[in-house]
Amino acid sequence: xxxxxxxxxxxxxxxxxxxQDAAALCRHLDVTPQxxxxxxxxxxxxxxxxxxxxxxxxxxxxxxxxxxxxGAMYARQEAAGLRQEVATLQTRIARLExxxxxxxxxxxxxxxLLMRR
Numbered sequence: 761x762x763x764x765x766x767x768x769x770x771x772x773x774x775x776x777x778x779x780q781d782a783a784a785l786c787r788h789l790d791v792t793p794q795x796x797x798x799x800x801x802x803x804x805x806x807x808x809x810x811x812x813x814x815x816x817x818x819x820x821x822x823x824x825x826x827x828x829x830x831g832a833m834y835a836r837q838e839a840a841g842l843r844q845e846v847a848t849l850q851t852r853i854a855r856l857e858x859x860x861x862x863x864x865x866x867x868x869x870x871x872x873l874l875m876r877r
Contacts, residue, residue: 767810768819770803776817788812 767773777785786796789809799805805813814820 767814770799770805773810773813773817777813778816
């Protein structure tokens with residue numbers, strides 16, 4: 761259900777940030793410098809802050825990109841399957857329309873549905 765089940769340590773998350781400026785980091789996390797110092801001393805931050813940092817790291821970008829790529833691949837395959845189903849149904853409908861137009865009273869009720877080739 762959750763994509764980021766386990767997160768790297770706070771030190772790893774901070775090393776993967778685009779900037780090492782403490783003031784910018786405090787602004788990004790919307791915390792005071794004292795709070796950031798307390799987290800650094802403890803070596804751990806609240807999950808919300810860790811998630812905010814995670815998605816700014818290469819790991820977070822990789823997770824986002826791979827999720828998007830997998831979703832696009834699934835959508836392409838689904839679209840291809842639906843196109844194939846539409847083509848099959850169009851062929852079946854065309855055959856039924858030809859039989860109905862011929863008016864030859866084609867035997868049993870389900871005979872037109874059998875796709876004889």
